[in-house]
Amino acid sequence: MVNSQVVVDQQVQNVLDALKGRTINHVYFVACGGSSAIMYPNKYILDREAKDLTSDVYSSNEFIHRNPRKLGENSLVVLCSMSGTTPETVKAAEFARQKGALTVGFTNQPTSPLAQESEFVVKYEWGAESVAFNTNLGLLYQLTFGVLNVLEGNDKFDKMVNSLSNLQSVFEKAAKQYEGKALQFGQEYKDEKVIYTMASGANYGIAYSYAICILMEMQWIHSNAVHSGEYFHGPFEIIDKDVPFIILLGLDETRPLDERALDFSKKYGEKLVVLDAKDLDLTGVDEELRGYIAPLVLNHVLRKYAEQLAEARNHPLSQRRYMWKVEY
Amino acid sequence: MVNSQVVVDQQVQNVLDALKGRTINHVYFVACGGSSAIMYPNKYILDREAKDLTSDVYSSNEFIHRNPRKLGENSLVVLCSMSGTTPETVKAAEFARQKGALTVGFTNQPTSPLAQESEFVVKYEWGAESVAFNTNLGLLYQLTFGVLNVLEGNDKFDKMVNSLSNLQSVFEKAAKQYEGKALQFGQEYKDEKVIYTMASGANYGIAYSYAICILMEMQWIHSNAVHSGEYFHGPFEIIDKDVPFIILLGLDETRPLDERALDFSKKYGEKLVVLDAKDLDLTGVDEELRGYIAPLVLNHVLRKYAEQLAEARNHPLSQRRYMWKVEY
Known part of the structure; x- marks a missing residue:
């Protein structure tokens, strides 16, 4: 690109590359407490924007025990734990991966158990040294709009990446x-x-x-x-x-x-x-x-x-x- | 049938008949407060049992304003209001129907606005004179398992109807x-x-x-x-x-x-x-x-x-x- 257009985070781009040519029909947002709360607006976005893609938000242990029958190789499972050690979320990643789902673990600790159990890892920043673009929500939004763009051609992806950069x-x-x-x-x-x-x-x-x-x-x-x-x-x-x-x-x-x-x-x-x-x-x-x-x-x-x-x-x-x- | 097998409520059967030959890929459970709360276990059932069918539970006004993009002729929208006058739920039925969805209104008042706005009506009983089979939850469960049976061949329908009758x-x-x-x-x-x-x-x-x-x-x-x-x-x-x-x-x-x-x-x-x-x-x-x-x-x-x-x-x-x- 010759202009100064902002590019999506590389870790998110890696997930988007993996989505190309893959059939994904459902997104599961899986985490606990505050990490679960940040998933809610992402479901709001999918509900508003997605032509076909459906989604759910579950607390990690509910997800595992509820064991949604649809969960499988056509599922994208997005997980989050700041420390990457939340036991239920680590187990949820392992569980989803065994079912054949594509798993993405958001964490501040890229060598944590969640990072190890997830197929893709997105390290986010927090606290005083972080900027909005690289926070958990900033990166989650990049992924959500990226998924909509890759799977359904939604045209708001670039605008969202630019907005987040500001x-x-x-x-x-x-x-x-x-x-x-x-x-x-x-x-x-x-x-x-x-x-x-x-x-x-x-x-x-x-x-x-x-x-x-x-x-x-x-x-x-x-x-x-x-x-x-x-x-x-x-x-x-x-x-x-x-x-x-x-x-x-x-x-x-x-x-x-x-x-x-x-x-x-x-x-x-x-x-x-x-x-x-x-x-x-x-x-x-x-x-x-x-x-x-x-x-x-x-x-x-x-x-x-x-x-x-x-x-x-x-x-x-x-x-x-x-x-x-x-x-x- | 020659044996004493219990049959599903006729109002629910009317909905199930309408589903035959129709493509439904998503169920929206839409109501407010206590009537919304009874929807939750129905989503639990669909998550556990459905091979393909997806579902969401929304408070009525959230449903209208969120305006899920997927909502349309392949949607089943299940609504509930005891009096049938809850303005947001009446409006949600009207909204869903305009989108081409199949609407079913559960209410205690079969001539209420909700009943008028819904394509199908299921009148339920409540209070001292009601029996479990004919309560809002009793009839909702009949519908949920009926939907699973008609759309996906789930074999628990008869067992559920029998269990509810007991x-x-x-x-x-x-x-x-x-x-x-x-x-x-x-x-x-x-x-x-x-x-x-x-x-x-x-x-x-x-x-x-x-x-x-x-x-x-x-x-x-x-x-x-x-x-x-x-x-x-x-x-x-x-x-x-x-x-x-x-x-x-x-x-x-x-x-x-x-x-x-x-x-x-x-x-x-x-x-x-x-x-x-x-x-x-x-x-x-x-x-x-x-x-x-x-x-x-x-x-x-x-x-x-x-x-x-x-x-x-x-x-x-x-x-x-x-x-x-x-x-x-």
């Missing part, structure tokens, strides 16, 4: 923009015993991750990620002026669900933390892809909210009762 | 067996502010329904249906001796996940309510199908737990803050 500056602007609000959140909510999260569509996985990993796991605060559409069919009876909700408003097609949930919550709740992706500066991200990209930015901002909450509560995000301490 | 006596025995425990549950847990539920596999939908409809909606108790496999990847940090968990142990293939979650919870929690399907008398239910049938029985038992909790708290299950009272 995402780091979006992250940095967003973090700065929400610095004060994150601090305020920590101060105002530090004594809460329960904090709900709510979202839909492409953003639901982010709400799920925040509920189970940040609030329940890292802060020992009761939580539940309520789906904005389900809210009106049960969960909304819980809200009143004393019950906090973090409400995410996305830019994808399900945004009207979030808006409706917010409108109702404003009437009967008083402790609402609203993150609206419309307020973000998404310069560099293709207009057509902003609905898909929003969850990555909201996730980045929410991490700042988590850090400030931990600080205000004097309860480090790394503090655990059981993980790393007892057998389970 | 289920009412199982329900009655189970209700009697757990009468004392339900009463005890109401007394012991009436002052709790948070009660989690936990399950996996075929039973997860039951745990979900209990969390969002019984506890949050009908009792205004904070809750979250934790998946037993996800438990160890975040949520388990919330448990200690003061945090109540209702843990369901099923008979399906994911039971080891529930057992592991229970073992851990017993070490660090003290407020555990355990419903183990192994303790049930499932006489009349085919051995091979007990894993699929267990959630229906656990659901029936849990309803008794809900009634006793409501009684002990002097908070009727019909009491609402918003539903039926305010606009939303």
